[in-house]
Amino acid sequence: MNNIKTILKDHYDIDIINALSQQGGWSALAYKVFNNQHTYFLKAYEKSRASTPKWTALIDKYVPIMIWLLHHSDLKGKIPLPLLTKNGDYKCEDDDRIYLLYEYIDGETIGDKDLTKEQACQLSEIITELHLYGEEIPIETDAIKEDFTVPFLQQLRNFLDEEITHFSSDVREVINPHIEQLNNLIDTTEKLSKSLKYSNLRMSLCHTDIHHWNLMQCEQQLMLIDWEGLKLAPVEADIMFLIDKPYYDEFMRIYQKFHKNFTINTDALQFYQGRRKLEDIWELIEQLLFDDQDVQERVKTINYLTGSLKDIRK
Ligand SMILES: Nc1ncnc2c1ncn2[C@@H]1O[C@H](COP(=O)(O)OP(=O)(O)O)[C@@H](O)[C@H]1O
Ligand SMILES: [Mg+2]
Known part of the structure; x- marks a missing residue:
């Protein structure tokens, strides 16, 4: 919890009050993180996993395309919205993990x-x-x-x-x-x-x-x-x-x-x-x-x- 708080604060300038572990998918851990105003979805790829480079190597290539699609195609509201760090980066990391932040989708898988x-x-x-x-x-x-x-x-x-x-x-x-x-x-x-x-x-x-x-x-x-x-x-x-x-x-x-x-x-x-x-x-x-x-x-x-x-x- 504390390292997630730190990541959100240091890289996104967001103060969160809680991070709840979510049932993740195949490639990453996932957290619902929130404060009183807003809810986010944080994906955390563990550097210790053999498959992590495969999933994270291209983040800087595919996220800009998602953002372009959100602005220029009819896919707005139909695909997730990635959020950039305060430096405008698409991802950030600490010693153990690589993180990607999204708007939380309040819906059912x-x-x-x-x-x-x-x-x-x-x-x-x-x-x-x-x-x-x-x-x-x-x-x-x-x-x-x-x-x-x-x-x-x-x-x-x-x-x-x-x-x-x-x-x-x-x-x-x-x-x-x-x-x-x-x-x-x-x-x-x-x-x-x-x-x-x-x-x-x-x-x-x-x-x-x-x-x-x-x-x-x-x-x-x-x-x-x-x-x-x-x-x-x-x-x-x-x-x-x-x-x-x-x-x-x-x-x-x-x-x-x-x-x-x-x-x-x-x-x-x-x-x-x-x-x-x-x-x-x-x-x-x-x-x-x-x-x-x-x-x-x-x-x-x-x-x-x-x-x-x-x-x-x-
Ligand atoms: N932006 C989001 N908001 C809320 N829940 C999400 C969001 N993105 C993914 N999820 C949930 O987390 C699960 C895993 O996310 P996903 O992006 O598919 O990760 P993986 O690459 O590990 O499969 C999804 O099946 C979905 O239930
Ligand atoms: Mg998935």
Whole structure:
């Protein structure tokens, strides 16, 4: 609590009276912080976690784009509002964590629930609007441009070929039955990654992590949160999350009003589906390898890993 008070005071000039730990997401700890006038949402990325650099390296690149969208697109009120430090920085840090401050959204996370028809429509409108913007916006997008690399592939291969033999037996038992499938997925994804690099596909701003834990209902409006993955990419990077949803046809009807003659590029789609699966699996393996987990956390991670490995076939 005290270090959070200090961070808010020193970097944002905000005096808070309390900080309540919130059920965080995948990448960071989260706090509801407030005083008598105002409520904020503070995301805190722990420097000790292996995945933190992946989530925080691009904060200075994607937050300005969010702010541009808030001012120049129809997404105002539909995406979170990041707040800058008193020096105009997009983030700040102490010895242990990197912090990002947002306006608090007083709403309900969709989470495990299904979307209503109205919510599905609003999500479709948000994605349709987002994809109207690309590299022509007056904010630099180079740093978030898709290059189709899968940086961890070699590490994952090495792991499956060698390091796995030193892993404890509980984890080996979970992974072993899936090694062949996993290697096949690595090979296909790598081939697609090479061919897509030369394909000159049109790229748009994409959220790249659309799921119900990143959606909140706030009064009459559905909001899409968690923009850490903002990319300039082929739109399949987003469409992959919608394609198996019951509201996909309705989404396409809305989408094609503004993106006339749109058709899916199946290579891009397959690449994103493959890369996502491999990313989830590698992230979990990394946690088991490098993070300082207690027994309970470890069991949870192994369960997630079991689920992700079963998903390879889908
Ligand atoms: N600005 C906000 N105001 C209130 N709650 C929020 C806000 N942003 C996120 N949340 C809540 O915190 C959870 C985790 O936030 P998210 O940005 O998705 O973090 P992660 O990157 O860790 O998934 C969300 O599912 C949502 O319930
Ligand atoms: Mg999230």
